Amino acid sequence: MRTLGIIGFGGFGQFMVKHLQPYISVTVHDLTDLSHIAAEKDVTWGTLKETASKDIVILAVPVQFLESVLIDIKDYLIHGALVADVSSVKVKPISLMLKHLPETVDIIGTHPLFGPQSGKNGVKGLNMVICPVRSKKTRAIMHFFSNVLQLNVLERTPETHDKQMAYVQALTHFIGRSINEMDIPDVEQKTPAYQYLLDIKRNLGGDSMDLFLTIELENPYAKKVREEFMDALKNLDDRLENVKR
Template sequence: MSQVAIVGYGRFGRALGSLLEAAGIGYRALDPVADIPEAHRANSFQELVAGTELIVVAVPVPRMQAVLENLLPHLRPEQLVLDVGSVKVKPVHALNAVLGTRVPWVGTHPLFGPLSLAMAERPLRVVVCPNPLHPNAARQARAFFERLGCEIIEQTPEGHDRIMAHTHALTFFVAKGMLDAGSGVDVPFAPASFKALSRTIETIRADAGHLFAAIQHDNPFAAEARSHLLGALGAIHQELEAIPPEAEAPETPHLELPALETGLPELTETRELIDQVDRELVELLARRAELARRALQAKAQAGQPVPDPAREEAMVASRRAWAAERGLDPEGVEAIFRAVLRFSRRAQHTKG
């Protein structure tokens, strides 16, 4: 694939462009209100799609049908059109209504965004919705995203939106409520149980209004999911209010853990938690390796030398200080980070 066309150069369109460049795939983009680099800018639909095999429509769901109608006169039957919306029922309906059997199309949802790409989170996953009208479309979409380093999940539009309503939409709904209520804002500490939700709150801040509105209003199953959640929370609230203040706290079921041969369930639990932390460390190392490769590319483009001893020594010094603040051995932490730096140097010259 030599060239991809992107209709819409908002936050995700730009992020997709960076993925294409990293994969060595050329692209052109069209967006009347976005600042597109001149090397990638198209000035009309005709210029955009000329010589391209794949067209990515990255516009808000309410605008999709109108954009497809403007795009249709310039498309050829051998091209493939796909959308990248965070909901699927409505985009697939628009694709079918406008393109039908005339031009191959497929609905997709990359389960990542600009923030997760900036933080080098892996793996990158994409939902692809097979299209009975164009049986090869899903296969072509799969090959395209796999070339970008993505893992593929196949799902129907309705199945996708139901799952997203009870996961993505509800998570953002709860996080938005906590954000508006001022929960966890500018606190000097927070329990570990809050950290994952705190990350979602920061994503809400970054995507203010745009992504939140899309996953709530454009998903036909989101309102039902919100209603069920509010009903469950209301019932829990009433149950808690009904407990007299002087009453003992009600017992809660305990999580049963399998005992080891030693008969020490605490040891089993601790070992499982260590395994969980180690898995998280490996995932963080994978993200750091990707960021190291990105830094190498940036240095090469800027003509800067790759080795930077002063920067590395400053990093080590700051990590020693962090260790001291947490009551850890600075010498031991320094040894770990010097090993991480050696790992990162090797990772810069290997493909992720």
């Protein structure tokens, strides 16, 4: 596997280049002309066809746009190519890849549980979820993640992944987005617990709305968790209002 194409050159696509470029020839593409950023990062900018015609193709686009991208690239993929997504949810993307991609290509679902902010000091030891779908290259990919990038690789089914992410991501990002929109202040009179809230605001507040919508709306288990959280808040508030003073 000598060539890699990354379709989607936003924040995470650019973040990936830094960690993958030392090991493989990388070509990138995006609907927006970001060729100047590609040049700054010394990576090749290609057309959609050129980028999709590589040995490995990584789809780094929001889930909302994934199906149209799959339809656009399916005829460009070479025989035996490996196609992987990096979406924050797994049930829907994997279903779409199986639906639209030819049987002549391998498919793996992945979810790096980190991003440009949490991985700014390096990715060693961070979690990476792998959902094997249809590939003879799964073990080689897991070896690369584990032994070269030194990630902590977790093999999961798409359903198990999304059920856990409904709490790990959907709940966390729901709280983080709320705190960010409240714009809670950084004050001198703060406890370690309050600093945790400020850290959540800093870590999640800069995430794109596309990512937030993917996490909250594309995970089939997220709505139930949000509802449980809102019910718990209301019940707690009701208890406070009913305390006799």
